[in-house]
Ligand code: NAD
């Protein structure tokens with residue numbers, strides 16, 4: 001039986017991937033390695049706890065000794081690295097932690113993977129490394145990297161290290177770059193779950209600037225399916241864009257949430273814009289479609305309805321992640337003139 005190490009597997013996308021591997025790959029075990037930061041939650045893996053093919057280890061990807069021990073036994077043959085600080089606004093408040101986890105942590109994993117002779121290393125990156133687009137065009141895998149935020153700069157730096165380990169040491173590495181995900185178990189600092197929670201509580205919905213920024217929204221299940229496909233069949237050294245071609249303005253997305261919940265648009269508040277806010281992302285995902293026969297399947301309106309329903313049905317989960325840390329973060333973010341009115 002082969003074992004895949006999924007770092008960040010207690011987070012939003014990582015937990016979806018762990019569940020998918022366990023349900024679709026009967027001859028595969030998963031070792032989830034996660035620090036359980038504010039964004040990691042073992043409740044996200046509740047359905048896997050009793051599965052004998054799943055094991056959880058708590059730890060930091062920056063901890064070279066610990067990572068070396070995990071890989072040293074020879075049990076793990078492949079790694080998918082999703083562990084990261086993932087929220088752009090938090091990277092504006094404190095860039096250093098993003099450099100530590102996203103850059104240094106990736107280098108630590110690469111070093112340990114090389115030492116252990118890991119077969120394949122998949123780095124889960126983001127469309128944000130390409131920077132911002134005007135109203136026309138899409139990012140291809142050849143687009144230059146031009147990150148705007150400390151978060152995307154740290155992801156771009158990690159991508160460079162992954163490619164360098166492939167070229168210099170001949171490691172089998174693959175990079176994926178996906179657009180904005182939504183779905184169950186997403187931490188309510190990100191646009192869609194934040195808007196769902198605020199609307200459910202009849203609280204104001206903070207829209208940065210004019211709200212006409214465009215993102216290409218993809219259901220998390222489509223993303224995890226793409227990751228599994230890249231792990232199994234992606235070309236060594238390759239980069240794969242992942243997107244659904246579902247471009248929407250933030251205002252449109254928020255209005256869809258309000259429609260599904262039957263709440264009024266008067267809850268919307270336009271507030272000060274995010275510094276360095278990228279205007280538009282658009283992914284050309286033709287390579288993964290052609291090479292790996294993958295395409296997004298969840299249509300946005302259906303995906304949003306199911307997602308809103310999930311948060312209604314899982315209100316306990318939603319409230320359980322609202323901790324003192326969350327409140328401190330929001331009071332820091334909304335200090336200094338930024339206000340929801
Ligand atoms: P998330 O914040 O929900 O989960 C991140 C996980 O990493 C958490 O479980 C956290 O505990 C863990 N983690 C953080 N620091 C760690 C450390 N030092 N050591 C070990 N574990 C640590 O993030 P997500 O939205 O699920 O994103 C997962 C990955 O996918 C990230 O690498 C992110 O950059 C990338 N990505 C996200 C999106 C998106 O729309 N959310 C899109 C494209 C790519």
Ligand code: DAU
Pocket residue numbers: 086087088089125126127128178179180181189190191192194206207208209211213215250274281
């Ligand atoms: O594009 C992929 C990226 O998507 C991932 O790499 C990141 O990990 C993930 O966090 C996400 O980044 P974004 O910054 O695009 O996601 P976020 O949900 O924070 O914001 C989506 C858009 O909504 C963005 O234009 C900012 C805007 N926004 C966000 C929040 C939280 C608001 O207008 N109001 C808000 O309160």
